[in-house]
Amino acid sequence: xxxxxxxxxxxxxxxxxxxxxxxxxxxxxxxxxxxxxxxxxxxxxxxxxxxxxxxxxxxxxxxxxxxxxxxxxxxxxxxxxxxxxxxxxxxxxxxxxxxxxxxxxxxxxxxxxxxxxxxxxxxxxxxxxxxxxxxxxxxxxxxxxxxxxxxxxxxxxxxxxxxxxxxxxxxxxxxxxxxxxxxxxxxxxxxxxxxxxxxxxxxxxxxxxxxxxxxxxxxxxxxxxxxxxxxxxxxxxxxxxxxxxxxxxxxxxxxxxxxxxxxxxxxxxxxxxxxxxxxxxxxx
Amino acid sequence: xxxxxxxxxxxxxxxxxxxxxxxxxxxxxxxxxxxxxxxxxxxxxxxxxxxxxxxxxxxxxxxxxxxxxxxxxxxxxxxxxxxxxxxxxxxxxxxxxxxxxxxxxxxxxxxxxxxxxxxxxxxxxxxxxxxxxxxxxxxxxxxxxxxxxxxxxxxxxxxxxxxxxxxxxxxxxxxxxxxxxxxxxxxxxxxxxxxxxxxxxxxxxxxxxxxxxxxxxxxxxxxxxxxxxxxxxxxxxxxxxxxx
Numbered sequence: 001x002x003x004x005x006x007x008x009x010x011x012x013x014x015x016x017x018x019x020x021x022x023x024x025x026x027x028x029x030x031x032x033x034x035x036x037x038x039x040x041x042x043x044x045x046x047x048x049x050x051x052x053x054x055x056x057x058x059x060x061x062x063x064x065x066x067x068x069x070x071x072x073x074x075x076x077x078x079x080x081x082x083x084x085x086x087x088x089x090x091x092x093x094x095x096x097x098x099x100x101x102x103x104x105x106x107x108x109x110x111x112x113x114x115x116x117x118x119x120x121x122x123x124x125x126x127x128x129x130x131x132x133x134x135x136x137x138x139x140x141x142x143x144x145x146x147x148x149x150x151x152x153x154x155x156x157x158x159x160x161x162x163x164x165x166x167x168x169x170x171x172x173x174x175x176x177x178x179x180x181x182x183x184x185x186x187x188x189x190x191x192x193x194x195x196x197x198x199x200x201x202x203x204x205x206x207x208x209x210x211x212x213x214x215x216x217x218x219x220x221x222x223x224x225x226x227x228x229x230x231x232x233x234x235x236x237x238x239x240x241x242x243x244x245x246x247x248x249x250x251x252x253x254x255x256x257x258x259x260x261x262x263x264x265x266x267x268x269x270x271x272x273x274x275x276x277x278x279x280x281x282x283x284x
Numbered sequence: 285x286x287x288x289x290x291x292x293x294x295x296x297x298x299x300x301x302x303x304x305x306x307x308x309x310x311x312x313x314x315x316x317x318x319x320x321x322x323x324x325x326x327x328x329x330x331x332x333x334x335x336x337x338x339x340x341x342x343x344x345x346x347x348x349x350x351x352x353x354x355x356x357x358x359x360x361x362x363x364x365x366x367x368x369x370x371x372x373x374x375x376x377x378x379x380x381x382x383x384x385x386x387x388x389x390x391x392x393x394x395x396x397x398x399x400x401x402x403x404x405x406x407x408x409x410x411x412x413x414x415x416x417x418x419x420x421x422x423x424x425x426x427x428x429x430x431x432x433x434x435x436x437x438x439x440x441x442x443x444x445x446x447x448x449x450x451x452x453x454x455x456x457x458x459x460x461x462x463x464x465x466x467x468x469x470x471x472x473x474x475x476x477x478x479x480x481x482x483x484x485x486x487x488x489x490x491x492x493x494x495x496x497x498x499x500x501x502x503x504x505x506x507x508x509x510x511x512x513x514x515x516x517x518x519x520x521x522x523x524x525x526x527x528x
Binding site for chain 2: 051052099153164
C-alpha cells in the first residue's frame with residue numbers, strides 16, 4: 001500500500017519528509033560501513049529481486065493468491081540498514097518510474113515501509129534469531145514488518161482527515177492481520193528454503209540478548225503502532241476546538257503548524273551541528 | 285530494454301527533454317506543493333493545471349493519450365477512498381483526492397517521460413541526495429527486467445509441469461514449492477550480483493560511476509525554472525483572486 005500524493009495533509013507529509021531525509025542519510029552511511037566491500041550491485045539486484053518476487057504467487061485461499069512484500073526477508077539476509085536502503089530505493093523508483101506512491105508522500109512511504117517497517121521486522125530476529133525460537137522470530141519479523149507499515153499508513157491517512165466509518169476500519173485491521181500472517185508464513189518458508197539452497201546468504205545474530213529487555217522492546221513497538229492508530233482515529237483537541245468555532249481557528253491553526261515546523265527545523269539544525277562537532281571530535 | 289513506454293518517450297529530443305534535470309525537478313516540486321496545499325477553487329485550479337500539463341506533453345511530443353491513461357494508475361486507490369469517504373458520510377471528499385492524486389501522477393510522468401532515469405538520478409545527486417542510494421536505485425532499475433524475466437520463466441516452467449497457485453486443495457505443497465522457487469530466485473540474484481561486481485572490477489570500477497556527458501545548468505534552464513515554477517503559482521493566485 002503506497003500512499004499517492006493528494007491524500008496526506010500538508011503538515012503530515014512535510015513532517016514525514018523532514019523525518020525521512022536524515023533517517024535515510026544515516027541508514028545509507030551505516031549500510032555503506034556495514035558491508036565489507038562495495039556492494040552497490042548486490043543491493044540493487046536484490047531490490048530488483050523484491051520487485052520480481054511479486055510475480056511468484058502463493059496460494060492463500062480458494063482462488064486467491066498473495067505475494068511476498070520482502071522488507072523483513074531483506075533485513076534477515078542483508079542486515080537492517082542495507083535492507084532499509086534497498087526498500088527506500090524501491091519506493092523511490094516506484095514513485096518516479098511507475099507512479100506508484102507520491103513524490104511528496106515519499107517521505108511517509110519510506111518512513112512506514114523502509115525505516116520503521118524494516119526495523120520492526122528485524123527486531124524479533126535480532127532478539128531471538130540465535131535462540132531456539134529462531135523459526136518463530138522469522139515468522140514474527142515478517143508479520144510485524146507488514147503490520148507496522150500498514151497501521152502507520154492508515155494512521156497517517158486518518159490524521160490527514162480521510163474519514164472512515166468504524167466498520168471499514170475494523171475490516172481493514174482484519175485485512176492487515178491476514179496479510180501480516182501471510183507475510184510471516186512466506187518469509188519463514190523462503191528463509192527455510194534459503195538455508196538449504198544457499199546458507200551463506202543468511203545472516204545470524206549473536207545469541208546474547210536479554211529476553212526481558214526483548215519482550216519490553218517488542219511490546220513497545222506493538223503498543224506504539226496500535227496506539228498511533230487509536231490516537232489517529234479519535235478526534236483530538238484541535239479537531240474538537242475546530243468543531244466549536246469552525247472559522248475562527250483556521251488562521252490560528254496555520255500559525256501553530258508553521259511554528260511547529262519551524263521548531264522542528266531548528267531542532268534538526270541544532271542536532272546536525274552537534275553531530276558534526278561531535279563527529280569531528282571522534283575522528284581526531 | 286525499453287519496455288516501459290515512458291523510457292522510450294524519454295529518448296525524444298524536444299526543448300523540454302534538453303532542459304537540465306535539476307530545473308525540471310524544482311518545477312515539479314513547486315507544482316506538487318502548489319497542488320497539495322490548494323483548497324479553495326480546486327476544480328478550476330486543477331483544470332488550469334491539467335491544461336498546463338497537456339500543453340507540456342504536446343510540447344515534449346509525448347503521446348498525450350498514452351500518458352493520460354498511464355497516470356490513471358492512481359485512480360483505483362482514489363476510488364477505494366472515495367467509496368470509504370462516502371460511507372463515512374463525507375461524499376464530497378473523494379473528488380479532491382482523485383483530482384490531486386491524478387494530477388500529481390501526471391506531473392511525475394511528464395518528468396520521467398522527458399528525462400532518462402540515469403540523467404535524472406545524476407541531477408538528484410548534484411542536489412544532495414546520497415549517491416550510494418541513487419546507485420542502488422539505478423542498479424535496481426537496470427536489473428528489474430532481468431530478474432522479472434527470470435521469475436516469469438520460473439512461473440512458466442512451473443505451469444508447464446501443471447502447477448497453479450490456485451490449486452487450494454494442494455495448498456501446503458504449493459506453498460512450499462513457491463517458497464522454494466523464491467529461494468532459488470534469491471540465490472540466483474545473489475550470485476548474479478557477485479558476477480556483476482567482479483565484471484565491474486575487471487573493467488576498472490573504483491567505487492564511483494563515471495558519466496560520459498555531464499549535465500550543465502545553463503541560463504535557459506534558469507529561465508525555464510522560473511517560468512515553469514511561476515506558472516502554477518500564478519494560476520493559483522488568479523483562481524483564488526477570482527473567487528474571493
